[in-house]
Structures are given as structure tokens and as C-alpha cells.
Amino acid sequence: MTNFRTFTELVLERTEARSAADAFIFLPDDARGSVPQHLTFAGLDQEARRIASWLQARGAANRQVLLLHPAGLDFIKAFTACLYAGAVAVPGPLPTEQGQHFSRVSGILRDAEACAVLTDSAHAPEISAWLAAEGFTDVPCLATDDPAQGAADAWHAPALTPDSRAFLQYTSGSTSDPKGVVVSHRNLLANEAAIQRSIGTSAQTVCGGWLPFYHDMGLIGHILHPLYLGIPAVLMAPFTFLKRPVRWLKMVGDYGVTTGGGPNFAYDLCVRRVTDAQLETLDLSTWTTACNGAEPVRAETVRAFTERFAPAGFRPEAFFPCYGMAETTLLVSGIPRTAGPRVLDVDAAALERGELADPRADRPTRSLVSSGIVRDFEVRVVDPETRTERPAGHVGEIWLKGDSVASGYWKRPQTNKEIFDAAIRDAAGAGDDDGGWLRTGDMGVLQDGQLYVTGRLKELVILAGRNLYPQDVERAVQSVDPAFGSGAGAVFAVETDREHLVAIQEVRPGSVATDLRTLASGVQSFISKEFSIPAGNILLVRPGTVRRTTSGKIQRTLMRKLFLAGGITALHEVLEPAVRELVASADAGAATGDQPAALSPESVV
């Protein structure tokens, strides 16, 4: 696998060698019956050449090309075409009326300096209209499923080196400030090799899943990993799974899927939604690697899923808790195969102080699920304040180095110096090391060679596997009514058996035109429309309630702590029953099972 200099060379070899075999099978949403769509390696090669020739004719080599396709084979053809053309693919979420508005992709298009947009013929008119409205008159839009565009014979091999950019991954940064991780061919080949070593995939592997195609886990894990191996993948759209979770599990049995996964919530959803009658029809015995990553892995989910689906042949050791992020291409660590998930019970109070200690009788305990062993990276756990290394068994920020680590965000030299080139300070005060460390923003601890992720330094909310930036939601809340105009807001997440969004917003009672209940309800409707997430917990508070640092920064970590301790007095509040219970129990001084607030610079100001 190491004899390829670029991922493009590898795909060209795979498509020739595997020719008539199925590369991808896409299962359309079939409420009324529809047939699986097959794409062979040779078919993928032909289509990629045709679309690549169109890109090459427009001078797209070494330039960014935005991909806005629905989940389906057209996306895979277009992405491969970018590899063939030596163009830099920028996969983006297809804007729909369901909340993913054009504002996010406008930000991406502008930041990435894309020279063309690829989509399918069903969405081309809408996207062309958007480009015109935004003033991108020199950015052409191509419907890649139109066979009249481009010609396979006109394609020529691109000039690429291992350091050429393969694609930009825009999963970081807020809507107003999107950041694209620059993934090179070297990074991609290194991480695919790391995934193979970690999972133990082979020519007998069959990948399958439903993750968004533009998301790092879906793209690297479910689309590019099978291409890397020259093996088939079976895919469906996220909403097909969300509508009927049993479809994912049925896919495993129907196609003998061995490898694939999703965030923790997906396994929860299966436990909750698959009926006894459906369970009887399932065969999960081929599933050797059920990846669980992209959001915190919960011991309770692992236990419940394993128990529920054991009758269908699911084996406990198939669960594969893993850790990774777009900044490292994808995978950082995973548990050793055949080992099964490892759960460590620790004293909750000690963990809050940043140390691992054995659980004590009658004291709150937290169960940490191991994210496994870091093999293809150097890893350090570092005090984010002093930048000195923390000893084993102590919590700190996870810092990484290795061939899978991207060079940085596109056009962000300042941020990259800080995030991708951090230096560790010698504890004895002898100065800094050579730097080159990636600061992950995640807090964790190494114990017996295993990595446990314990929290987040960055103020990121992860709901149903989606990354949300609090400032985006706060801005949206404040746009709902003039009565919020000058008031501050704080958005954060709290945990019960899942994450819940809480929004605190200051309001001037004197300037409310309607009433507080109507205002709160307006906020809820707007948030769920705008972000497709529930805003079940809204607190409207008096001006001055939301704490800031002396420099005016919102203290979200502190607000979260106050909220959980029952220390926020609202003029009007709406709380989900589970969250109300959580606050009440904390009030009574018996909080358990809650994520500790990550040690944030804000919490010590």
C-alpha cells in the first residue's frame, strides 16, 4: 500500500485492477420501493475521467472545487473526478429548506476561493441562482450527471506530488468563520494506512453506512477507505437511516457488511427504535467492526446496544470506540481488535480536579470508555495553560504529531501557528521543544497506554454528531427580537443520557412588545428551523445575568456551571423534563453522571 505517491495514483490502479467489480452500492430511500444503484470500479473510472476533463478544460487543476451533491453516487464520481483532475475537492452540505441554509456554503465558497461548483441536474438551477445572487458570476456550476459535459478521452493524468492538496474539509469553524482543513495526498494515504492497521481491514472487508458524505467520518471512513482497499461499500443517505434506523442494520445482513459505524447517538437510536419483530429479521453476525466515534462514547450505549442486538448475532468485541477529527484527516486511535470496549470507572470528584482515582463507595462515579491506543501518532497530554506535559493518569489537552496531521487550515497562518505548530514547555523551565504539535482542543488522559477523552477545551456543542458553535446559535437567538438586541447570551450543552442545548439570553422587560412566553417560543422555532436542532431549554434573564470576562468575552463554562447548580434566576424559562431533573438533582447536591466542565481558560479568570 505504500508504493503510491498520491491517492490519485492509487485510485487509478484500483479501478483498473477491480474493473467489473462493484465499487459502491447506493440504497435510495425506498418508502415505496426502489432498487439499489450499483457503480463498478470501471464505471467510476469512466465517469471520473469525463468530469475531470471538464474541470481540466476550465483550469481547475490545483484550484478548489465546491461539491454540493445529495448523498449518492454522483458525489463519489465528482469527488474522484477532482482527484483525477488534480483539483482540490471541497465537499459541502447541500443547502435545503430544512435549515442548512446557503449562508454556510456561501461562507465556504468565499473562504475556499472555489473556481467551480459541482452538483446534480436536480439542484443545478437552484445553485446557479444562488451563485448569481451572491455575485459569483465567474464561478460556473456543472451538473455532473449530464453525460454531454466533458469526454473521458480528453482527460490527462495530473501532475501531483505527495504534498499536493487532495481536498479541503470544512467541518471546523463557525458559520461566519468557516475553516477548511487542508488534507494532502500524503495525509490521506497515511491515515488510510492507519485505519487499516487499527481496524485490520483487508480485501475481504465490506464497508457500509449512512454517514453524511461530506463529513470526515463518512468521506474518509466509508468512501475513501473502501477505495483505498479496492473493496465494495454499501451506502445510504443519513435521512434514510434517521427515518428508519432498522435500514442500517438490515443493510449489514443483506450485504455482509463487516465495517462501518457512526456517532454514539446512532446506536442509541437503534436501541430505542428497532422493534422486537424487526430484531428477529436481522443478521449482524458479519459485523466485526462497529465504529463508534465523532461524539463522546457512552458506556451505557455500548452496553445497551450489545445486549439488545446479541440475539441478531452482534458480538461485544465488534464495538470499536475510536477517536479522531478532520485536523488529523480522520482516525487518531481505536481499541485493539478483538479486545472489546474497555470501560474505566473513576471517582467523579477527582476527575473534576484532573486526576484519575478509583471510585469510592457512596461517591459519584464516572464511567470512561477508552478510545484505544494511539499508534500512528506521537501523543502528549499537556496542561493547556502552562504548556507543560502532564504525567500519565492526569487530565490535559491531547496534543498530536504525525503524517496524518494536516498542515493547517486554508489561508490561516496565524491560527495555524497556534493550533498546528504548538510547542511543549519544559517543566524545569528549560524552554520550548521544536514545536509542530497539533492542539486538539479535546481534554483527555492516558492510562495503561489507553487514551480516554474526558471533555472539551473548545466550546463546541455536539448534538447528534453535529458540531455547533455557541456563537452561531447566540447570534441567531439575538436576531429573533429587538428586545434581545443589546443583551448578551450564552449557549452551551448539558448532559443527561444525551446532550441538550441550553440558551440563556438577556432581555429588557420594558422593550418586550408581546410577552416573554411568545418570545421564548419564537426563539425555539427559529433555532430548530435554522440549525435543525431542538432548543428545548430557553432562559430569558435580566440584563447583567450573563457573565463576561473583563475583556467582554462570554463566560459560557461559568454560565453552564451556574445553571447546573440552579444559580440562574430567569424572568421566564422553558426546560425539558430531563434537564429540569438534572438541575434539581444538582441543587440537592447529588449530581452524578454529568460531564465535568472542561478546564477552560475562562473558568479561571
Add this chain to the structure above:
Amino acid sequence: MPVPTTGHTTESLTTWLAERIALYLKRQPADIDPDVPLAEYGLDSVAALSLCGDIEDDFDVVMEPTVAWDYPTVHALAGHLLAELAADTAQGGGA
């Protein structure tokens, strides 16, 4: 497979929807006011899509994934579903 009949009424669909939604929200059906936006109860996009799948399975109609956003209350949803079922029956039933 359930076949759409003309037996559905706004009331029967309202009851069915309130029960199903209460299940996702871990509340009692009686707590779901049919005129209050579902977002106010904390219905998320995952539950909204689940509901969409349930409607398709139980009534044998095809729903847009965005249905819970386009018809944001139980009453609005029931009205839309009734219209879809009527249109379906007029076309000679389901698949």
C-alpha cells in the same frame, strides 16, 4: 401492509400523532397541545425524521423529510396527512 381508507378523521390522526410524538419526547400524550409548535417541546430533527418514517409505515404514504418543519404543530400535521391520504385514495390507493 396498512391500506389507506377513508376512515381517517382529523381527530383520529391528531390522537395518533400526539401519541407518537409524546413517545419521542418522553411525555404524556395529554401534555401535547395540538396547536403548540413541536419545536417548543424540543422535537429535534432526528425525532422529526423518525416521525416521518412512522407516518410512511403506518399510512402507506410518502412524506417529504421536511414535513415536521413545514407543518409545525400536531393540528397542521394532521391536516396535511388527511389531505395526502385523500389525494392517495383519489388516485386509487397506495403502491
